[in-house]
Amino acid sequence: MTKKLYIEDAYIDRCTAKVQKVNGNTVVLDQTVLFAFSGGQATDKGTIGGIDVAHAQDLGDTIVYTLAQEPPFSAGDTVDVIIDTQNRNTIRKLHSAAHIVAHFFEQKTGITETIGSNVDATKARLDYPSETPITPLLSELAIKTNEFIRSAQPVKRYL
Incomplete structure (x- = not known):
C-alpha cells in the first residue's frame, strides 16, 4: 500500500x-x-x-x-x-484553468457531462459530447475565463 x-x-x-x-x-x-x-x-x-x-x-x-x-x-x-516543482505547478495551474473553462462552458451550453480530459504541463483539454461545433464559443469562453482569473478569486480544494 x-x-x-x-x-x-x-x-x-x-x-x-x-x-x-x-x-x-x-x-x-x-x-x-x-x-x-x-x-x-x-x-x-x-x-x-x-x-x-x-x-x-x-x-x-x-x-x-x-x-x-x-x-x-x-x-x-x-x-x-x-x-519537479516547476512541472507540478504548471499542471496545477492548467488543472485549475480547466475547471474555470468548464464552469463557463457548462453555464453557456448546459452540457455538464465530460467524456474525457487531459492535463499535462503543456495543455489542458476537456471533452464534451456535443452535436454542434463549439468553435463559435471559444472566444467568449476565453474572455470570461481570463476575466475570472484576473479577478484573483480564491481557489478552494475539494476532495
Whole structure:
C-alpha cells in the first residue's frame, strides 16, 4: 500500500519513503509525493533515490513506479522522493484553468457531462459530447475565463 501524501498536502514536494518492493526498474514505496496518472492528469516528473521516474501506474491502493534505470537500492531501504516543482505547478495551474473553462462552458451550453480530459504541463483539454461545433464559443469562453482569473478569486480544494 502506498500512502499518497499529495492528497493531504497538495504543495508537498518531497518526502522520505521506505522501499516496499523492487523488481528490475519498477519500485513500490510505502508513501509518495509523486502523483501517478489518473483522471486524465499527467504523472508528476521527479526522482526516487536520485533516479528519474519514467512512468507511474496507480493501482488504487498502490502506485508502481518505473524508473529510468535499475536502482541500486532494495526493499527495506529508505529513499528520497522529490518532485519537479516547476512541472507540478504548471499542471496545477492548467488543472485549475480547466475547471474555470468548464464552469463557463457548462453555464453557456448546459452540457455538464465530460467524456474525457487531459492535463499535462503543456495543455489542458476537456471533452464534451456535443452535436454542434463549439468553435463559435471559444472566444467568449476565453474572455470570461481570463476575466475570472484576473479577478484573483480564491481557489478552494475539494476532495
